[in-house]
Each structure stands twice: as structure tokens, then as C-alpha cells.
Amino acid sequence: MDPECARLLPALCAVLADPRQPVADDTCLEKLLDWFKAVTEAGSSLLLLQEHPCLVELLFHVLKPQDLSSRILSFALRLAGIFAAQENCFQFLQQGELLPGLFGEPGPLGAAAWAAPSVRSGWIQGLHSLAQHPSALRFLADSGAVDTIFSLQGDPSLFVASAAGQLLVRVLDLALRGPAEGRVCPQAWDWPACARKVVCHLEDCLRSEATPRVTQALHVLTTTFGHCRGLWTQGLWARLSPLVARLLEKDPVPAPHALVDLLLGVARSPVLSSDPGLWETAAQALSRLxxxxxxxxxxxxxxxxxxxxxxxxxxxxxxxxxxxxxxxxxxxxxxxxxxxxxxxxxxxxxxxxxxxxxxxxxxxxxxxxxxxxxxxxxGVARPASALAAGPAAGTDAPSPPQPQRPSPWPQAPLLAAVVTILRFCNGSAAPSSEAGGRLCAMLVGCVRVQRAALDFLGVLSQGLGPQELVTQVFAILLEYLVSPDSSPTVLKKAFQATLRWLLSSATPPGCCDLEPYAQLVLGELLAVLQKRLCSPCWEVRDSGLEFLTQMTRHWGGQGSFRQALLGSEVPELTRQLLQDPESYVRASAVAAVGQLSSWGLLTAPSSPEHPAVPQKTPLEELLLVLTTDSEGFPRRAVMRVFTEWLRDGYADVAEDPEQSVAPVLRAASRDLDWEVRVQGLELALVFLEQLLGPRGPSTAAPPGALTQALQALCRVQLFEFAFRSLFDCDRPVAQKSCDLLLFLKAKATPSGSQQEVGDGPNVASVEAALRRWQAGEQGQPLGELAPEAVLAVLRSMDLEALRDTLAESSDHVERSPQSLLQDMLATVGVLGDNEADCY
Structure with a gap:
């Protein structure tokens, strides 16, 4: 233990034992327990108690009749369990009758404090920590604790009841782990008394007519077979499985959900899954439930x-x-x-x-x-006839181990069923029976079913199907997209499903061309989209823009799509939505404009009757959003678009990258949103890679290229942005800046050598400015920088150490045990203000 912590510990124990002192909150007590657990795991608990008797005194003090808070009593119970997890320390505490006093009838079990759920929970958690060795097992059997655990399974506090069940699993595992360490599973009569007692209790619960007791037993068994892998689980399942199967003979079946969990837990167990009786019980459950x-x-x-x-x-x-x-x-x-x-x-x-x-x-x-x-x-879509006939030998790639898709897969009837469900929901189905009429009445207008069916319909696009069913799929999707009754969430799902079916209908798969039928649907889709972009509901406008962005990303170069899109008002509406009153919509409009611009789809068609009106370029429009929009979402979207444009060689940017990047970096460096600043540094990193080559193994750039690159970086004022960001109060910004400068340093100075570059006249002023920025003075700019000065500053900075520092948690100092003890003592005035490290 740290010497300073050892010095503070007696005072802290005295505060915790004093009922008159205001106790630290539960968070501090939890952190204190975590610290003691870490200390005991790293060394001897017995030595810890011998060196710090104040801890034993605290535990004994809790036993005295007094008005201690339930939180402190619960804390002491859990702390004693942590210490007693080591057998020699358990025996030390047992000799002083401390453990019987804490966990037996003389302690909280027989006191008024037991009425507090936190005390009962602390008692359970303390025993759970303690149950690690044979001595603990004997203590549990002799002290009557097992019977108390049985009763706590029905505790009104769900947390206590759940913890009691987990403790029973722990006791059972501890009791049977030793006898079952050999290769032969011990017979029931060879089980320790404690194990037999627990198993008999579980049997009584499974035979009970009270569903809560049955549920308790099933939960314990599910946890047992899910976490315990010993051979003894075979004997336990062999003994209890007939009782589990008998539950399926009752009408109604008790605790069906817990029973399902148990059967699946047993089936997943590598020790038990080979039992043929398990599959018979599972088959019976499928037919009975x-x-x-x-x-x-x-x-x-x-x-x-x-x-x-x-x-x-x-x-x-x-x-x-x-x-x-x-x-x-x-x-x-x-x-x-x-x-x-x-x-x-x-x-x-x-x-x-x-x-x-x-x-x-x-x-x-x-x-x-x-x-x-x-x-x-x-896998690859196959014709419906092949799906109906089943897979041909040797044609299917091996399936991943989980989950295993049944074969043959009934693609066509599944498509028909989902389309029918969607028609029930929008009222267009034709019921053929009285039952169908009732079903239609129950499903009409049900948004929950609509969302689930559209999700599944989108997933079914991976299998296609007969053409007449595909036609029905597009028809029902268009119905939902057109219908004024479709809720915003349903519309979003319909857009997503439509996109997936359009993607699946490319001919051949992966091609950018759409099949003829999909091209016919495209015109109707754009008409729907044009209407939805004018919706009074912002969620609908947002979903429409997302759909447009995805369509353009996939088919922006496809002739029929381009012709249909340019013949509609969608591009102009998208421009207008850059001024939408809702920031989410403006952000989606920025992304859509970025995609449309990348494919040259924002050029308004002109004619003698309708000459094209001069407009700002997309770059100018988005720069205006970046510098004037009051919300962060649209500005972040602008930075992503600019970065994508630069990376992909968008024509307007590639023509003069430096001229395009400079105003964007200036705006990003002044932005109050840290994500915008991070995106700005990412844009700068892409610009740097295009000048000096990609990131990767450290290879120095040629001197000529390096000089030209540094001059360009100075002209766009990248270094002002990057150096200032090193000391940004938002860690991700500082980390991104550090990555950028490390990349530049690697390109300027290869590993193992020092490139000689003379110090420019303003090196000292740059280093002085950096020191001021680090101290929190952000006023004075760097001004114009010479490439030589930049390199000299980079060489003098220990960026590697800074990167390691930034990688540490921001509260790694405040979370130290010493800080925790100081704060807890300062709360009650034991320390002076100068000794506290409150956070």
C-alpha cells in the first residue's frame, strides 16, 4: 500500500465507524471497495490486516449496537468478504469470531438493520466474495447461511433476489468443484452435504405448484449451466432433467420464459449438449408452448x-x-x-x-x-425455381457456424407473406375468411408491425424471387412511400428497404446499371422523393435526403438515373434545404449536395425559355454553411464533405486544392465545436498526404518536395491550427493534432537520422508562443512562418511523449487511492483544504 494511503487510513476508518459523521456517498464507498479488492488481489490480505489493525477495528466496531447507517454496514460486510476470500485471512477473522458476528444470527440477520435492502445485498455480496475455498464452504453450512440464501430468493427487492440466486450458483460450484476434479463425475450420494442441500432445495422448487418458486429454481439452473463447466454439471442435469421435463406436462406450463432460457443454456453447454434427452425435451417444449x-x-x-x-x-x-x-x-x-x-x-x-x-x-x-x-x-441470389427445389449439390458456399439458415429457404412464400402483412397494415389486403377479417382489423395502421415487416422485406432483397413477386414488392414499397398515413419512422424504413431492393436488382450483381423494371420504378421514386422533400415534417425531409444521398452514391454515374434526376426538381429542392429550419435536415442536405456535386448533378438545365440563373458553386455554398450555421451538425457534415471531396479528387477542389482548403481550415480552426476542429485536422492530414505521400512506414520526403509542401502548409496556415490544437481543452482535438505533426515529423526526418535545417529567425518566438498556449494564454497568433522554423520546432518537441500523455485517462490522477482518501476525509473536515483533491 502507498505510504500516504497508509497514513490516511486510520483517520478514514475512524470516520466510517463514527455514526455522527456524514458518510461519503455510495460512489466513494464503491471506489474504496474496488481499491481494497485490487490491493488484496495483488498481495496478502492477512498481511494487510496485520499491518493496518484499524481495518479489523472497523469491522469489530460495526458489530457493536449503535446507530450506524445501512450503507456503512453494507460496506463492512462486503469489505469483510473481500478480505476473507483468502483462506489464511479467513481463518484469522474466524478465530476472532468476527465472521459469525457479521454473517450469522448475532449480526445484522437478527437486527433491525436487516430490513434495509442494501444490508441484505451487502450480506450476499460479502458471502459471494468469501466463497472461494473449502473453509468458506464449511462456514456456510455450519452458520445456517444457506437457508437464509434460500429465503432471500423470494426477497421483495429484485436486486437482492437476483444476487441470492447467483450466490446459490457460487455455493453449488464451490461444493462440487473439488469432488469433480477427477475424470469421473461423482454420484449424487458422494456430493458434499452443502451441495445436497442446495440440490434438494432446487428439486422442491421444481415440484412446487407456486410459479415464483419454479422460476427461482430455473433461473439458478440457467446460471449454473451457463457459467459452470465442470463434469459435475452432467450429474446435476441427469438428476434434475426429469423434473424439468415434467413441467411441460402441466397446463399451463409454469414459467415458460425461464424454461426456454434454461433449455437453451443447457443446449449451449459443451458438457451437456450431447445428452439425447435434452433434444427430446426441447421438441416437447416446442409443441407444448x-x-x-x-x-x-x-x-x-x-x-x-x-x-x-x-x-x-x-x-x-x-x-x-x-x-x-x-x-x-x-x-x-x-x-x-x-x-x-x-x-x-x-x-x-x-x-x-x-x-x-x-x-x-x-x-x-x-x-x-x-x-x-x-x-x-x-449468398449470391439464385432464381426462385432453384430456391423452391432446394440447393444443388456443391453449389452453396459453406455457411458460417451460427446461425444456421434452414435449407431450402422458402424465399418466394416469405416474400408473399411479408407483402401480405404490409397490405393488412395499410388496409389494402383482401381477407378470404372471418379470421382474415379479424387479422386485418388488428393490424391496420399498426406502426410496430409495419416497421418489422419493412426491415425483414429489406433483408429478403438478398435472395430476390420470381419477377411477379419483385413487382409486388416495389408496388407495396411505393404505396407506403406515397401514402399520407405512413408515419415518419415507417417512411424511413420504406426508404431503406427500397434502396436495398434497388441495389439487389442491379444487372449483373454489383453493376451500376438498374434492370429495366427498376428503371421504370425510378421515375415514380423521384416523384415521391420530390414530394417528401417538401413535407412539413422534418423527419420525413431528413429521410428523403438520406435516401437521395445513398441513391446518388450508387447510381450517380448511371445514365438513366442522371437523366431522371436532372429532369426533376430534386437537385434544386436539395439546395434549398441547406436553409432548412431544422439542423438535422441541413446536415443531411449538406451530405446530399456533396454527393450530387461529386457526380455533376447540381447543374441546373437551361433553355432559351428558362436560362440558367447564376448560382454559387457547391463549394461556396458549403463554405457559407460552415461559417454561418449556428448548429454543429451541419458544420460537421460540411467538414466530412470537404474531406471526401479532397480525398476523391472532386473537380472543383482538385483544380486548386490549396485555394480550396485554406478557407475551410481557417473556419474549422476557429469553430467552437470540437468535432468540427477534429474534422478540420483530418482534412489537413489528407491534404498533407497528397503533398508528401500516404501514412505508413516512415520514409522521408525528397528535400524539394518537402520544401514545397511546407511552403504550401504555411500558406494555408496549417501550423497555426495544428500547434494551437496541441493544447486544445478537448482531448480528441489534441490527439488528432499530435498525429498530424508526428506524421509530418516522420516525413521531414527519417528514423535514425537528423536532417540539418538551420533555425529561422522566428524559432524562439514560436516556442515562446507554444509555451504561452500551453499555459492557457491563447491570444497572440504565430503569424507567418518559415519552413525552416517549422522543422526546427518539430525537432525540438517531444511529440511522442505528448501522444502517450494524451492517451492516458484525463482523471488518472484524480482516481488515485490517495486522492479518494483525501476527498473522503476532507468532506468531514478531517483534512485541511490544501490537502484535499476534490473533483
């Missing part, structure tokens, strides 16, 4: 590698059933493939489909979400 309850189990089973194929098919059918019901509820065209072929007996009965709107919505949303997780594994 309701569709809503079985969904998470089915999805989890599909993520398992060693699962039997029959169970995988059953699980997939569970996920498909809600969508199959939707298809059955509408008039289907002849020949439309069904999700569950020949499934008269398998299809979810109409009577069992959730009758309430909330349950129906929840079931559909969960099914769509689970299926969505499987679809991203689709």
Missing part, C-alpha cells in the same frame, strides 16, 4: 450446430407458422407456394392465433425479427 413463448426457443435452436435435423425443421416451422397463417387468411393466387407444404395439421389453427391485438402484434414482430437474423446468410 404457445407460439409466442416457443419463438425464442425455436430461434435459439437454429443457432446450434449439433442440433438434430428433425428438431431444426420443427423449430423453423414454429417461426414460419405466424406468416403461414397470414397467407392462409388471404386469397392466394393458384400456384403460390405455401410456407408449410401439406401442413393442414401443422398450420397454426385459427383458434390458437392470438385473439388480442397486442398478442398478435407481438407474435408477428418476434417471428419477423427471428427470421431476419437467419436471412443475412444468403
Amino acid at each position: 404457445s407460439p409466442t413463448q416457443a419463438g425464442p426457443l425455436a430461434a435459439g435452436i437454429l443457432k446450434l450446430q449439433d442440433c438434430p435435423q428433425a428438431l431444426r425443421i420443427q423449430a423453423f416451422s414454429i417461426l414460419l407458422q405466424p406468416l403461414a397463417h397470414v397467407l392462409e387468411a388471404t386469397a392466394q393466387a393458384p400456384g403460390t407456394p405455401r410456407l408449410l407444404e401439406g401442413a393442414a395439421g401443422d398450420l397454426m389453427a385459427v383458434d390458437t392465433f392470438p385473439p388480442s391485438r397486442s398478442a398478435c402484434v407481438g407474435l408477428l414482430c418476434s417471428a419477423l425479427a427471428h427470421l431476419e437474423l437467419l436471412q443475412p446468410l444468403v
